[in-house]
Amino acid sequence: MHHHEKVAVIGAGSWGTTLADLLSKRGHQVTLWAYEPELVEEMRTTRENSMFLPGIKLHEKLSFTNELAEAYRGCTMVLCVVPSQLVRRVMGGSVSLIPTDAVFVSASKGIEVDTLDTVSQIYQEILPPELYARFAALSGPSFAREVALEMPTAVAAAAESEEIARRVQEAFTTSFFRVYRNDDVTGVELGGAIKNVIAIAAGISDGLGFGCNTRAALITRGLAEMTRMGIAMGAQASTFAGLAGMGDLVLTCTGDLSRNRSVGIQIGQGRKLSEILGEMRMVAEGVKTTESAYNLARKLKVEMPIIEKMYQMLYEDKPAREAVLELMTRNLKAE
Template identity: 45%
Template sequence: MSKVTVLGAGSWGTALSMVLCDNHLDVCLWTHRSEQKDLMQRTKKNERYLPNITLPDELVIEDHLEEAIDGADAVVIVVPTKAIRSLAKRMNAFLKHHPVIIHASKGIEPETHLRISEVIGSELSSYSADEIVALSGPSHAEEVGFKHPTTITAASQNKNNTLFTQDLFMTQYFRVYTSSDIIGVELGGALKNIIALGAGISDGLGYGDNAKAALITRGLAEITRLAADMGANPLTFNGLSGVGDLIVTCTSVHSRNWKAGHLLGQGYDIDDILAQLGMIVEGIRTTEAVHSLAKKQKVDMPITDGIYSAIFDNRSAKEIVDRLMARDRTNEMDDISSILSDRYSN
């Protein structure tokens, strides 16, 4: 029986732990808060994040990092993006062996513009970013906890590690595909949160399906444009970590990013929104990072620019929408044509 340690006892880390338990693995779920560990052990629930789901009896809850990762065949990192680097530094001091490192977080480090696998690889002395696996796709923790059918992608430059990850997580209700395009999978998972903020803004303003469909479609073009410039395969965005993740995050009330955008569209300021939600909204931090990255790469991202203005410059959501609608005329296929031309010209 393989030991798998999941680092991060939020909703997604908890749901993934339950999937692993269903595969009869030796699963340890780590939290940095001893009070959360005690409550979860006592109630067999994660009351704050997944209150309506009972945890498996065999799931081990741990709050000591060294003990959690000791002897693990795989370590799954599921913490907010801002905590990735500090956690990887702590792990580096305790790793006495070489487990497969998988992450299921979605974001970009604002200060460095690094993807999560690159941040982890830079802190773990015996690893490179190329062997880290990203697990990403259209997946709400609440639905996975109830064992609703879900599909997701495991991506890495290391084929053996992706196949190992696929075997770990594959169940009757949780289907895992593999990919070598970790750049595309990571960027798709991160950037869709920005577009989900926009979808929420659109709904908060009272606009209908036409507006949201336009935002999702043009958002996908924007994501693909930047990701292709960063070396991703444009075809990745026709898959689970592209259009799939966009659909689920932009259209569901489970989405924190949609909820935050919805409140923005209704006129709330960002501090009030975060206080109401009581959870981290990754799209806010990602918007800041991608706004800066797009300027550095000289990639046109008007939706991202607009959402950045709404969050950080206190521009009204209505003003942002009006500005987007008044942009210069263009041809819809210009984006795709230029991306394919740049990628396949040689």
């Protein structure tokens, strides 16, 4: 019954590697592309990605390559999981190699700093129209390691075409990974991008020694900001109450595996951002998205006080404690 895809997975960070492994376990023919030749070699010989997903044995049928052309050859589905700020650079030159009848799935979470484009807007510019017509965004509360360990997880697949959303849903769904269909691409993407910024804020609050009350307030008001921005961009409010909005927000603001939250914790403890980032192997998407979200909010004239304070902390050296207190003592208003 199951339709078997030939999938090119672009990007071998923890999430790309996990999804490639999942799709391979699911019976698809999968090739994982990694930027680093030495990582390709390692995964081939040891069946492990020690850099980004240590301790997880990768499926024996999974293939690896350093050549985009090889990954794309004959594929029926492309899954791109590179950091959002690198999407244009990695994908821009190579999209002509993708079979035009393939389904294109994006799992990158962020907003491009220079253009303020969401990831789907980047793809709208770089993909041929017939390929963009088969675009879907995959997002939701999903720490890679937990999915790799087969812990039950639910995510959303958003596409304008229900047929494409169904095909993605069918391709990815397993006994432990449940995919819900959605038609609000903008909302699903925005939830995945903005929640990383709020997660840094939640981390800062924890790092300052504030408690669960503070975190709950940040999550709830963060959701309100995210929803306001979404509505201004034509998304549906209900999306933000779902997996890609509230679901991912709760996960990233509370979970110990969240890179964005751990960056925040260290800032709250008084460390400098440049130092923290200098020690990190993985990308904390929220750092760059803080800048793009702040500028996008100004452009759309949407009030986003948490995003604004985050920008002041990360980019204008505002002391964290002062920023949180300013958030709490803003002009009084109705919820």
